[in-house]
Amino acid sequence: MGKVIVVTSGKGGVGKTTSSAALGAALARNGEKVVVVDFDVGLRNLDLIMGAERRVVYDLINVIQGEAKLAQALIRDKRLETLYLLPASQTRDKDNLTAEGVETVIAALKQSFDWVICDSPAGIERGATLAMRHADVAIVVTNPEVSSVRDSDRIIGLLDSKTLMAEQGERMEKHLLLTRYDPARAERGDMLKVDDVLEILSIPLLGIVPESMDVLRASNVGSPVTLSDERSAPAIAYFDAARRLRGELLPVTIPGEKRGFFGKLFGRKAA
Numbered sequence: 277m278g279k280v281i282v283v284t285s286g287k288g289g290v291g292k293t294t295s296s297a298a299l300g301a302a303l304a305r306n307g308e309k310v311v312v313v314d315f316d317v318g319l320r321n322l323d324l325i326m327g328a329e330r331r332v333v334y335d336l337i338n339v340i341q342g343e344a345k346l347a348q349a350l351i352r353d354k355r356l357e358t359l360y361l362l363p364a365s366q367t368r369d370k371d372n373l374t375a376e377g378v379e380t381v382i383a384a385l386k387q388s389f390d391w392v393i394c395d396s397p398a399g400i401e402r403g404a405t406l407a408m409r410h411a412d413v414a415i416v417v418t419n420p421e422v423s424s425v426r427d428s429d430r431i432i433g434l435l436d437s438k439t440l441m442a443e444q445g446e447r448m449e450k451h452l453l454l455t456r457y458d459p460a461r462a463e464r465g466d467m468l469k470v471d472d473v474l475e476i477l478s479i480p481l482l483g484i485v486p487e488s489m490d491v492l493r494a495s496n497v498g499s500p501v502t503l504s505d506e507r508s509a510p511a512i513a514y515f516d517a518a519r520r521l522r523g524e525l526l527p528v529t530i531p532g533e534k535r536g537f538f539g540k541l542f543g544r545k546a547a
């Protein structure tokens with residue numbers, strides 16, 4: 277039975293889709309079978325980042341409405357044969373995303389994939405709560421700025437109350453992925469410090485992804501950054517984060533700083 281991960285944030289534009297694709301590809305590179313599910317009905321971004329936009333015929337809503345079988349909607353990545361995408365609809369109404377439909381689709385995906393990665397839309401509305409509903413693990417994507425941290429804090433509240441795990445009295449495993457970290461701005465004091473973000477959110481750190489042009493270049497060529505430029509700083513950060521997701525204990529380094537960040541931050545508090 278596969279693990280269901282939700283990649284969520286509250287705030288928009290922080291790097292959820294970038295991270296879903298990069299982590300999905302990093303996990304699949306290891307031979308694990310991965311599907312990334314786009315819950316952002318109406319916007320449909322994930323297929324562009326994965327370079328699959330011309331291959332989309334059926335989507336998540338078609339499957340939920342019974343207009344296509346799941347196998348018809350799944351798109352296999354051109355580069356990795358264990359990486360799949362379940363696209364969202366650009367045109368359909370968000371209301372077509374029903375709770376029962378999502379439950380059936382996730383249950384089916386768990387049967388045949390090792391990892392089911394749900395790329396959440398921004399906000400705290402239905403789309404976001406449905407994306408997190410069946411998760412076993414949450415990745416909270418946050419930028420080191422006040423508005424992003426505040427929204428992530430709200431999302432943590434929802435993860436602990438509105439999910440299936442919460443309803444069953446269990447606590448969801450949650451990880452912080454700090455993205456778009458800019459060492460120069462951190463040095464100038466223009467961004468929140470890593471310690472401050474961890475103090476406020478109080479969940480273990482999965483990784484720190486630096487702000488980098490490599491991410492933009494990757495999305496321009498329709499490739500997760502972990503496939504287009506695997507030696508780039510953001511790709512390395514995502515590969516390490518994928519290893520931590522598998523349970524490996526690796527020190528986290530802050531971009532631009534030498535010191536490792538091991539005992540102090542990683543796993544210092546239970547989720």
Ligand SMILES: Nc1ncnc2c1ncn2[C@@H]1O[C@H](COP(=O)(O)OP(=O)(O)OP(=O)(O)O)[C@@H](O)[C@H]1O
Nearest residue numbers: 288289290291292293294398456486487488491492
């Ligand atoms: N590490 C990074 N360095 C530079 N740019 C980045 C980085 N991560 C993400 N971006 C850029 O930030 C923008 C938003 O990223 P992305 O679409 O992944 O965010 P999102 O959280 O999924 O947004 P939305 O809430 O709209 O779904 C994109 O233009 C992306 O290329």
Ligand SMILES: [Mg+2]
Nearest residue numbers: 292293316321
């Ligand atoms: Mg997105």
